[in-house]
Amino acid sequence: MTGADEPSSVGTGAAEAAENPHQNGVVSALDSPEFIAAEVSTRIDGFLTSKAAEFLAISPDADDIGQALLKFTRGGKKIRPVLLWWGFQLAGGDRSQGSLTGSVADAAGSLELLHAAALIHDDVIDHSDTRRGKPALHRQFESRHSQLRYQGGAEPFGVATAIVIGDICLALSEELFEKSQTILGITPLARELRATLRRDVMVGQYLDVLAEVVPLEDERIGERAWEVLSYKSAKYSVEQPLLLGAALGGADDDQLEEISRFGLPLGQAFQLRDDVLGVFGDPAATGKPAGDDIREGKRTVLIAESMKNLDPKQIRILAARLGNPNLSAAEVGECVDMLTDSGGLEAVESSIRGKHDEALSAVREWAREGSQSRTRIGPNAQKQLTRFAGALSFRKS
Amino acid sequence: MTGADEPSSVGTGAAEAAENPHQNGVVSALDSPEFIAAEVSTRIDGFLTSKAAEFLAISPDADDIGQALLKFTRGGKKIRPVLLWWGFQLAGGDRSQGSLTGSVADAAGSLELLHAAALIHDDVIDHSDTRRGKPALHRQFESRHSQLRYQGGAEPFGVATAIVIGDICLALSEELFEKSQTILGITPLARELRATLRRDVMVGQYLDVLAEVVPLEDERIGERAWEVLSYKSAKYSVEQPLLLGAALGGADDDQLEEISRFGLPLGQAFQLRDDVLGVFGDPAATGKPAGDDIREGKRTVLIAESMKNLDPKQIRILAARLGNPNLSAAEVGECVDMLTDSGGLEAVESSIRGKHDEALSAVREWAREGSQSRTRIGPNAQKQLTRFAGALSFRKS
Structure with missing residues (x-):
């Protein structure tokens, strides 16, 4: 639970629409999907970077977990985060009050991590080779097994690591949601x-x-x-x-x-x-x-x-x-x-x-x-x- | 979040030791492992039974999830729940005050569900055939696939369902912990x-x-x-x-x-x-x-x-x-x-x-x-x- 707790800087460009979103209880405009995706990506990156440091502190071998998740969560359409954010605004939530932007982004980001976890396990289940134009996570670790000439089967190693990293991603999704809640209120x-x-x-x-x-x-x-x-x-x-x-x-x-x-x-x-x-x-x-x-x-x-x-x-x-x-x-x-x-x-x-x-x-x-x-x-x-x-x-x- | 919220009945037999556990800040006795295991098992069963009903309400096909988890979590030594419970008592926590027994059991039970999730995925990763003297969960679903003459491969079906049910068990562990927190304080x-x-x-x-x-x-x-x-x-x-x-x-x-x-x-x-x-x-x-x-x-x-x-x-x-x-x-x-x-x-x-x-x-x-x-x-x-x-x-x- 360290780092990345500073409220994000807002108020320029794409954020303008939501500066004064409520007039007489009417939501005049929502933040743009581009702005939301950028804010959420920044928070996820900051959070995963701090987690990667924790993993590294446990063992140099654990560094790959954080790096893999950082790579995996970059990209994607961020549909769920945008919708969570809009739900917040439609209900009258004003992120500019009390510097809530970072916490709303954390809550939204937690859905993206949940989704990443689901995709990682989904790809194992469906034996999928690719995801978002890159090799699926289990295939990435399968390749690494071959490149580093590890022992045992490369394919079961890919499956095993993807199951565990999916579990970790699921746990991190919980943690990021909990983090958002400390400010938004549980x-x-x-x-x-x-x-x-x-x-x-x-x-x-x-x-x-x-x-x-x-x-x-x-x-x-x-x-x-x-x-x-x-x-x-x-x-x-x-x-x-x-x-x-x-x-x-x-x-x-x-x-x-x-x-x-x-x-x-x-x-x-x-x-x-x-x-x-x-x-x-x-x-x-x-x-x-x-x-x-x-x-x-x-x-x-x-x-x-x-x-x-x-x-x-x-x-x-x-x-x-x-x-x-x-x-x-x-x-x-x-x-x-x-x-x-x-x-x-x-x-x-x-x-x-x-x-x-x-x-x-x-x-x-x-x-x-x-x-x-x-x-x-x-x-x-x-x-x-x-x-x-x-x-x-x-x-x- | 329904059902099983009543404080468990305590105070007889095995629970006696902890009726007056604190004298001048000294913990005179801890609840017995047998008592703790029984309390925790009851709470887990009640919780999973209410969850099984939710799954069934989503689809008759989803009934197997709850039933599998109920079976899987019965048994086991409950070492982690006992240790959580004792930690609570060693720190001066008094479960008899404010009817906390059920909530301490929920927190302890949540560790048991986390452990069950870890074991389910572990057995997939290690290709284990048995767990606690019964077929491992993925093997159970593999057998069901054969018995019911489902289509496709029985083994990948067992793996797929065990990954998903492990994920569900992990999520339920979070939920049971959150449930305990509403009374114990977050x-x-x-x-x-x-x-x-x-x-x-x-x-x-x-x-x-x-x-x-x-x-x-x-x-x-x-x-x-x-x-x-x-x-x-x-x-x-x-x-x-x-x-x-x-x-x-x-x-x-x-x-x-x-x-x-x-x-x-x-x-x-x-x-x-x-x-x-x-x-x-x-x-x-x-x-x-x-x-x-x-x-x-x-x-x-x-x-x-x-x-x-x-x-x-x-x-x-x-x-x-x-x-x-x-x-x-x-x-x-x-x-x-x-x-x-x-x-x-x-x-x-x-x-x-x-x-x-x-x-x-x-x-x-x-x-x-x-x-x-x-x-x-x-x-x-x-x-x-x-x-x-x-x-x-x-x-x-």
Whole structure:
């Protein structure tokens, strides 16, 4: 618990929007995603640097842990931190009062560390080779094993170190959140929301692992796909960061409910888009091979929707191919066609539009003159939320 | 955060000793390990049962998580909970005041959940088949995969689910600790100690993984063995539970230092004994095959001490055999003989006696009439600590 406790310097350039964010309880503008991402990155870097020094003090051998985490957490879109920050501002939290910027950034950064931990373990579970354009963490340590001519198997060494470093990252996420709380105030509501967020993504991950091994014809395929989508992603990536930020900003249960009306459907649209991109995304934009989700065997809502209109023969073919990493491009292509021809893709696109509209109608209500909602926003904030929602729902990568 | 918040019923039988534990600042007696283990088990069970209901509410598929954790956490020696509890009492904490029993049990139980999480991941890392006389968690899920004729590989499914369930167990450990804190009071010192404990075991685990792949002739073998012993076990299993409990019981830095003088050497003796049993233990008592640590390739202090007196040819033989799971009984036997003939075993036994004596001399000082130490104990408490220390240092299993 040393270092990096100074409040960050704020008030220039990108921060300007939030200098006077509240007028008569109306949030006129939110901090920009770029400003938030920069603040959060600075805090994470400072925190991990101090932790790396602690590890090094334990043993010279432990230095690699801190360095690996510093590298791993640089980059990424910082979606969850932005949403936590905005939740804080939407609930009337004013980071410029009492030099709260650093603590809000710590709380937001703690979600980024939780996410990093989840990705590190996810990549082990999915046997993924790359992450954010670099080798996955377990592959990095696997390579190091070979380069340094260590003994034993390189691959199990990569897996072992990635499991442990993921655990450490999870622990550091807790620690950074606790650090933020000493200044923001430890509210039971925030603690409960944080625990729920953490629980949901992990249970969602378990359900995802299970969904991939259950026979495709299982009657719960549709429910299961929605459970995975909601818990592993929609809630965890969008709704809950907003709610946690709002709780830290002073929201009560009623306001949290209002914010959910925006956050949950937007989170669902976000993940439905992810499912679409996982099959139909342009490899040049997504950085993943075409039809990647087919080879990985993901049981998405897209698959479940398509199943409704496939005949038994098609279902047998799809079942045999989902999760087979050695499919040819032609075999993947046939599966992709099935998802289009069955109307599955169109059903999901329609769902995305519906969820996106639902989210925006909540925002419109917050901006409507004479609205009785707790959350009140001005035209600039409305524009920011609308643009962000559009980017999540209709992104290309 | 529901259920299981009622203070446990206490005051009968085994609890009697602590009904009036403080006389003039002298701790006359500590609760018995049996009483503590029973209280902690009850709290963990209640907590996990309420969590299992939450998981089930998310999805019927998630029910297995809670059930697996309930089964996994039953049993075990509960050494860390007992030590946390005793630390609380040694610092003058009185659980009977303000119905603190349940909260002290929650704090203690949170260490047990942290330990369960570490074991679940440890067994994946070490490819262990059994834990506490039952199949390791990843093997349980591997078997289920086969029984239910799931798709894909059974072994990767076992690994994937064990990684996720270990993560969930880690998160639940945080949650149970937070729960205890709402009544015990959230002190910065306790939070810091908890973070240190969590960090040390994880960094120790990393160092352990690394130690097994570094060439045996590496010059840091001795330091490294002591680092692993201290961080992965001695501090985490003995010293830090005592310190955390003491902080919750109101100890200041000076008293924590006093308690370390007992806890750290005892923790070292505890792990040195573990190293000895890992090679020389009676399989009937330890439940592990003879020479298990040789086949696993553990780079213990016992190995490092033995290396000092082995000739280059012997070192080559040992280096080739350590970590080879397919050694014959005769090959293991030759290694075991080297550890004896080199004087390694005797050096470690001597170290254990020294560390054990060091721990007991701290306890004697606490019990000495006219002592100026913060920690003061009566003859009964001294007897309990002495007996427990002997059991840790000279146990057979």
